[in-house]
Amino acid sequence: MNPVAAFxxxxxxxxxxxxxxxxxxxxxxPMASLCTLAERKVSAWMQGRPGPNRTIIPxxxxxxxxxxxxxxxxxxxxxxxxxxxxxxxxxxxxxVNKPYFIAAPIVAMIPALTTVTVVPFGAYLSHGRVVxxxxxxxxxxxxxxxxxxxxxxxxxxxxxWASNSKYPFLGSVRASAQLISYELSLxxxxxxxxxxxxxxxxxxSMSLARVVEFQSQGGFWGGAWFLFTLPVSAFIFIVALxxxxxxxxxxxxxxxxxxxxxxxxxYGAFKWALFFVAEYANMIIGSxxxxxxxxxxxxPLPWVPLATFAHxxxxxGHPFWLGLVSIALFVGKVAFLIFFFxxxxxxxxxxxxxxxxxxxxxxxxxLAIANLIACALGIALLQR
Amino acid sequence: MAIVPIERKPxxxxxxxxxxxxxxxxxxxxxxxxxxxxxxxxxEQRPSIPPGYRxxxxxxxxxxxxxxxxxxxxxxxxxxxxxxxxTPGELPEGAPVPQVEKGPQAFDIDMLRCIYCGLCEExxxxxxIFLQNQYSLSGYSRGEMVNHIDQLLEMGGTLxxxxxxxxxxxxxxxxxxxxGGHH
Numbered sequence: 147m148n149p150v151a152a153f154x155x156x157x158x159x160x161x162x163x164x165x166x167x168x169x170x171x172x173x174x175x176p177m178a179s180l181c182t183l184a185e186r187k188v189s190a191w192m193q194g195r196p197g198p199n200r201t202i203i204p205x206x207x208x209x210x211x212x213x214x215x216x217x218x219x220x221x222x223x224x225x226x227x228x229x230x231x232x233x234x235x236x237x238x239x240x241x242v243n244k245p246y247f248i249a250a251p252i253v254a255m256i257p258a259l260t261t262v263t264v265v266p267f268g269a270y271l272s273h274g275r276v277v278x279x280x281x282x283x284x285x286x287x288x289x290x291x292x293x294x295x296x297x298x299x300x301x302x303x304x305x306x307w308a309s310n311s312k313y314p315f316l317g318s319v320r321a322s323a324q325l326i327s328y329e330l331s332l333x334x335x336x337x338x339x340x341x342x343x344x345x346x347x348x349x350x351s352m353s354l355a356r357v358v359e360f361q362s363q364g365g366f367w368g369g370a371w372f373l374f375t376l377p378v379s380a381f382i383f384i385v386a387l388x389x390x391x392x393x394x395x396x397x398x399x400x401x402x403x404x405x406x407x408x409x410x411x412x413y414g415a416f417k418w419a420l421f422f423v424a425e426y427a428n429m430i431i432g433s434x435x436x437x438x439x440x441x442x443x444x445x446p447l448p449w450v451p452l453a454t455f456a457h458x459x460x461x462x463g464h465p466f467w468l469g470l471v472s473i474a475l476f477v478g479k480v481a482f483l484i485f486f487f488x489x490x491x492x493x494x495x496x497x498x499x500x501x502x503x504x505x506x507x508x509x510x511x512x513l514a515i516a517n518l519i520a521c522a523l524g525i526a527l528l529q530r
Numbered sequence: 531m532a533i534v535p536i537e538r539k540p541x542x543x544x545x546x547x548x549x550x551x552x553x554x555x556x557x558x559x560x561x562x563x564x565x566x567x568x569x570x571x572x573x574e575q576r577p578s579i580p581p582g583y584r585x586x587x588x589x590x591x592x593x594x595x596x597x598x599x600x601x602x603x604x605x606x607x608x609x610x611x612x613x614x615x616x617t618p619g620e621l622p623e624g625a626p627v628p629q630v631e632k633g634p635q636a637f638d639i640d641m642l643r644c645i646y647c648g649l650c651e652e653x654x655x656x657x658x659i660f661l662q663n664q665y666s667l668s669g670y671s672r673g674e675m676v677n678h679i680d681q682l683l684e685m686g687g688t689l690x691x692x693x694x695x696x697x698x699x700x701x702x703x704x705x706x707x708x709x710g711g712h713h
Contacts, residue, residue: 188563191562191563192559192562192563193562194562194565194566194567194569195567195569196567196569196571489556489559489560489563490552490556493552493556493559494555
């Protein structure tokens with residue numbers, strides 16, 4: 147064990163936990179802002195534009211190839227945007243209810259960053275066992291994600307109500323109705339997964355690491371990702387996820403065509419940026435949960451678990467490098483899903499509000515219930 | 531007019547599920563993702579100017595380097611927004627073309643007034659004023675936006691001449707003088 151690791155494990159548990167939490171926040175925050183840049187770039191490319199490609203820090207122009215490359219990719223735009231939001235005049239309109247108005251963006255950030263704690267993001271091999279990398283590998287797992295993530299709706303309601311203005315209010319009303327409607331389908335869609343992994347006689351668990359563990363077993367049924375064995379669940383989950391994260395075609399809360407900016411119309415500068423980051427953090431967490439549940443988490447390929455992969459490439463004895471590889475695999479899947487979010491955004495038009503409600507209650511919910519019953523029967527037959 | 535009833539086929543289940551259309555749309559957007567950008571990156575890349583483009587009006591010189599304007603002030607009179615102001619002056623003795631006695635002492639075009647209509651170019655009997663390629667003008671004050679004669683001549687440069695009106699006239703006069711009492 148090297149001295150840094152020795153020092154870290156010598157610290158009190160609370161400090162260790164704080165450091166780990168800080169590390170994850172320090173990763174999620176830039177990732178969310180990176181997503182805003184990716185959004186701009188992807189939308190630009192899809193529309194035949196180059197996107198942000200001018201910003202550059204003066205001395206960075208002297209870095210031979212990379213300075214120019216980063217400029218064209220717009221990476222310096224990230225810092226420019228962040229600084230702009232930080233130093234912009236933060237206007238609070240006179241007519242708003244100030245405490246709630248200020249609380250709303252903070253409330254938006256809390257669930258976005260809290261859910262990270264139970265989401266595993268990688269794994270390494272220790273004495274032949276796969277150990278997940280996660281802040282808190284608790285048994286409530288996904289339940290905790292759903293419970294905390296659903297608090298996010300309060301920030302929208304608070305923002306809309308405290309703004310004391312009609313468009314934000316309409317936006318927040320739509321948002322709350324939409325989030326509550328789609329949460330049902332979201333939850334029902336993942337039930338088959340947990341019915342399957344919690345076979346009679348085994349220890350019950352809602353842990354996300356456990357789901358990945360299940361998808362890493364040998365054999366046809368064991369090694370298959372749930373995307374292939376439960377495609378309908380995966381479909382309902384991703385559709386509901388689009389609605390839950392307020393992405394196109396479900397971005398009712400801020401349909402800028404009819405509601406100016408929706409719930410954050412009255413916000414500006416850093417408070418607005420917090421909403422933005424929270425939205426992307428939610429997207430990242432949602433994509434991560436989808437990757438864990440249906441795409442085999444950190445397993446490189448379907449039917450090829452991480453342990454087998456480690457033996458192939460000779461990383462079985464190097465927990466640190468294997469950990470990095472597993473994180474890279476997992477982040478790659480999440481990145482693809484986030485790209486998919488953006489891809490869909492520039493493909494389909496926004497639904498009308500009544501269509502959103504109709505899809506949620508008349509189509510998706512019955513489909514989710516039928517899927518649950520069918521899967522329950524199928525799993526019961528399979529595990530008999 | 532007779533009413534033609536159009537039979538609308540009921541949507542199939544696949545169509546109502548919205549998914550095949552979504553997949554088709556995703557395919558199209560993915561195709562666009564990999565297509566090169568059509569944007570012209572402006573200050574570095576400039577659009578090619580088509581012939582006949584009406585940019586900023588300029589004064590031109592003939593291939594001998596003579597300022598063609600004879601300050602007849604027709605452009606000043608025709609200019610709809612009154613953007614042109616000419617102060618005519620007399621040319622000194624021994625000017626390259628003896629028939630031309632006048633030239634502009636000052637020639638100002640206020641680019642804040644100019645509407646790029648091209649009437650000045652059309653009306654000019656000497657083909658001395660042309661609306662050329664320059665489309666991007668900027669300045670920090672109203673004064674800076676007035677093009678004076680030096681700037682106008684610099685922007686105009688020398689254009690090829692189709693007629694050499696005064697050369698022909700001089701040659702005709704010289705021929706007449708040599709012939710001695712022609713006709």
